[in-house]
Amino acid sequence: MAWRLRLAPEKTNIDFFRYQWLTFGGSIALMLVAFVAWGVMGLNYGIDFKGGTTIRTESTTPVDIGVYRGALAPLPLGDVSITEVFDPGFAPDQHVAMIRISALDNTQSVTPEVIQQVEDALVAVDPAISFTSVESVGPKVSGELVWSSILAVAITSVGILLYIWLRFEWQFALGGVLALLHDVFITIGIFALFQLKFDLTIIAALLTILGYSINDTVVVFDRLRENLVKYKTMPLRDVMNLSVNETLSRTLMTSITTLIAVGSMMVFGGDVIRGFSFAIFMGVLLGTYSSVYVAKNIVLMIGLDRSDKPKSDKGNQFAGIDA
């Protein structure tokens, strides 16, 4: 037998419910922490959701935030925040900063005159500076984006719920979707806790997490459905353990390949997309965890009516018809 890299032994027999108070309870605790962080600290919304302007500057001379701030101080702007951006991909003499100007209270995005003033003021203190991107969003649009984002996450969750319900049982659908929300809310909590910039791409990342995480959960459920038919008398808890054990090696493999890919994007993909990659990375980690420790626990808690055959095969009115 040739050598193979194994992430899990050939045959495992782990009781995934043994430390339920820690694993499942821990998940609930983490979700609470996430909600508290979200509620208390709030999210560091980007201009997509809050309105305002971001200007990305690039210069061959090092960024001096104090000097930039001083240059902008005389201008009639709202809140200004300046941060330096670091990335391993930058050239040694490439110094990047992000300047964020909060929106004033009107529907228009910031006027070109204001942006011109800002640019002139910065060129005056650093002649080598250039402006690689200028983005500005009016409060009217950003308000709508908040709603459409919430809607998008909700619609996706409901869509997945319906699909799983259709293909499996309603208990599976509920367990799967609750596990999804677990992944999404903890990811949001991490963004709140570390005050990472939360913009439209992060919403896209959250939706991707929904897709990835359900993918993982479905594989476990699929095996569970198969084993429920195979071992009709085995207690539900044991069938679940068996199913997770049987799919464990696949779950780990897929998580690792996905984490490798997303990790590569996070490290080498540049700072513009880093928040997005990070959110997906966290989501994949959480998604793997939740499909092993959260989704099926919820199904177990609700209980399954096993006298009723799963809808997938036989017993329906078309039985016997050879299609």
Place this chain on the structure above:
Amino acid sequence: MQTPLWKTILIWGICAAGLLYALPNLFYTRVEQHNDALRAVELAGVSTPDQDAAIAQWPNWLPSGLVNLGLDLRGGAHLLAEVQVADVYKDRIDGLWPDVRDALRSERDAIGNVRREPSDPGVLKVKIGNPANMARAVELVRALAQPVVTLTGVGQTDIEVSAQGDTITVQLSEAERAATDSRTIQQSLEIIRRRVDEVGTREPTIQRQGTDRILIQVPGIGSAAELKALIGTTARLTFNAVRGRTSDENADPGARNLLLPAADEPGMFYIIEQTPVVSGEDLVDAQPAFDQNGRPAVNFRFNPSGARKFGDYTAANIGQPFAIVLDDEVISAPVIQSAIPGGSGIITGNFTIEESTDLAVLLRAGALPAELIFLEERTIGPELGQDSIDAGRVAAVIAMIAVSLFMFASYGLFGLFANIALAINMGLLFGVLSMIGGTLTLPGIAGIVLTIGMAVDANVLVFERIREELRGQKNPVRAIEIGYERAMSAIVDANLTTLITAAVLFSFGAGPVRGFAVTLALGIITSVFTALLVTKQLIALWYGWRRPRTITV
């Protein structure tokens, strides 16, 4: 492990076609120059040696579709504008006033004097002298209403007339407003498109969004401010009679007159007649030029009806000044030296060459029917875009190598098959993107990298299943067959749910996020194809060649 021949041919045929369509992307600049030159030659009808050389860079018989680069990768400007549709109501209602007045005056004996009262814009309030005959007055005004032709508003008219005391109120009906709105947006779209085309940038996107918004994306333009200057100007040009000149900004211009600032003399104001003699709608051409003193100016030409009106007016008012008004500013007010019968003239003012060129473009393209307000604007520099492409490429290559090594270490020869399928998958993904003219954005690149990680999932499922079956002492062919068969339901369910997410992402997201949805969805489809059908072909080929008695996955 027998696959019907037609299926084998189909599978490899799809792979070959996909890779062929992906090929141009490897020679991006070359193919792009080739395509640009071809298009230019087609437009011009003749070709320059440079263009011939560019065309020769890529053979014509090969596919030449490229993956479009989104604004965040190519650099360019993005604007989201809201059309102030209500502006048009005011013009419509103001235009109605003379008709209403004439209609009521025709029966002055019964109705009495007619006077327009001040009111909100978009509402016409008319006071009549004899409220006793209000019913008759309302009837007269209602007679002016025109039926609205819409899909839903059958039997509706364009105005609503109501009366209270001695005042008649006229405003546009709901159906007419809806019809006006959609006409305004259509016109605005058309005019923005013409203005952007006049500047001749590559592949601009100009589309309607929602009820009253327009999205404009122009790759390669230096800044959103530049684009805004081009499309945000209403460019409403009129020629009006001048009643007087003053330096008092609070001067009362009198009824039916306007007080407008002079563009070239700060602090000076002109009193002009509200109703223009001729307007920009009658222009057929405008070109940048120089006046007799060598200063930048704009030459214009009227259509026959505009030329006649302009000729008659100038003939009757020799020695009088007239005002050239652009967007509520008097650009200049020359004195009419002689009748101008030819219908062409020159606008002078304090222009720079750039301003006169822009003004000519704006006048040629026509005026916007309503003002635009910009809700969102983004400019991405081409350098930042290039940095993103480079970083994305590095990330994708590293992800590809790392995942491949990992798969090989885990599944040996079978892992190698999966890796070949993964490489074909990437090719197919780019092939399909090029074929449908999809747009690649930075999140889209992330979607591709994510696909690299997730695409092998289907293979992992199959291989793990084969391993399980092999443990059950089945013969290799059976184990492989069953592995593919049994893994199928999990693969289908898992990928369909991800497709649901991609669909929501597509319908919800704008620009970059939408690009991500497209690559994610295509990646799912191509990866299921390669991971299931292509690897099975590869395994069957290998099996048929080596005929191993036992296999190790």
